[in-house]
Amino acid sequence: MKLKLANAVRLLLLVVLTAPLGIHFVTEHVNAGWQTASREPVGLAPEPEQTPEAIIQVYGARAYGWRGYFGIHTWIAVKPSLARTYTVYEVIGWYLRRGGSAVSIHQQQPDRRWFGNMPILLAEKRGDGVDALIERIEEAALSYPYAREYTMWPGPNSNTFTAWIARAVPELALDLPPTAIGKDYLGNSMTAVAPSGGGWQWSLFGLLGVIVSEVEGFEINLLGLTFGFSHSPVAIKLPLIGRIDLSAQDRFAISAQQ
Structure with missing residues (x-):
């Protein structure tokens, strides 16, 4: 037991020390211009013409450029029953430069790379009852209170928007990863349900806070950086790195849900 614990500590230290190098490989094309960075779909979304059932998918990808470190x-994609296209909901800060809303609602491929970076599927709902959830996602997106605001850190940003939707639709049981900076921003409020839609959250402008939830587990937010652990699966949560899965016997793995 002591040997396993010592090995776990050594592995954790190794991961922390080598995280910047690892993230460098995760953030593909960081030196390429955003105009030429890939926006190709990667095959995570079912073809709508061949999938009549309703679908909700939540995605995340490392931010473009140095911010990806x-x-x-994050963004949310929906396809109602029998629909032949997906609708993608997300917040994009540079839309405000045009004098409009930061909230983007467009019909497009949901699983495209985010300017070169590979998307990860964070949550999915399919089948019976999902059409009703899609209607609630639409309502929540249209009532997002920070549509005319965007601040990369500590929020409101794209992850603040996704957390807003998740609170309004707790059936998603969305556990946003610790790298989703901005998910804890509550504006002038200091308490709310956790981003998953359950449990409890206290936050001071997204800079200092605590989450206790069956979905998220226990998290501490310090200056926008998240530290914590969850029990299903057993994992620890760290800034920059993401979620480290401890549930697999005799091995430790960094979760793909960074």
Whole structure:
């Protein structure tokens, strides 16, 4: 037991020390211009013409450029029953430069790379009852209170928007990863349900806070950086790195849900 614990500590230290190098490989094309960075789909979304059932998918990908070392961008895609296209909901900060809303609602491929970076599927709902959830996602997106605001850190940003939707639709049981900086931003409020839609959260402008939830487990937010652990699966949560899965016997793995 002591040997296993010592090995776990050594592995954790190794991961922390080598995290910047690892993230460098995760953030593909960081030196390429955003105009030429890939936006190709990667095959995570079912073809709508061949999938009549309703679908909700939540995605995350490392942010573009140097910001990807610290966090991810998240978005939500929906396809009602029998629909032949997906609708993607997300917040994009540069839309405000055009004098409009930061909230983007467009019909497009949901699983495209985020300017070169590979998307990860964070949550999915399919089948019976999902059409009703899609209607609630639409309502929540249209009532997002920070549509005319965007601040990369500590929020409101794209992850604040995804957390807002998840609170409104707790059936998603969305556990946003610790790299989703901005998920804890509550504006002038200091308490709310956790981003998963259950449990409890206290936050001071997204800079200092605590989450206790069956979905998220226990998290501490310090200056936008998240530290914590969850029990299903057993994992620890760290800034920059993401979620480290401890549930697999005799091995430890960094979760793909960074």
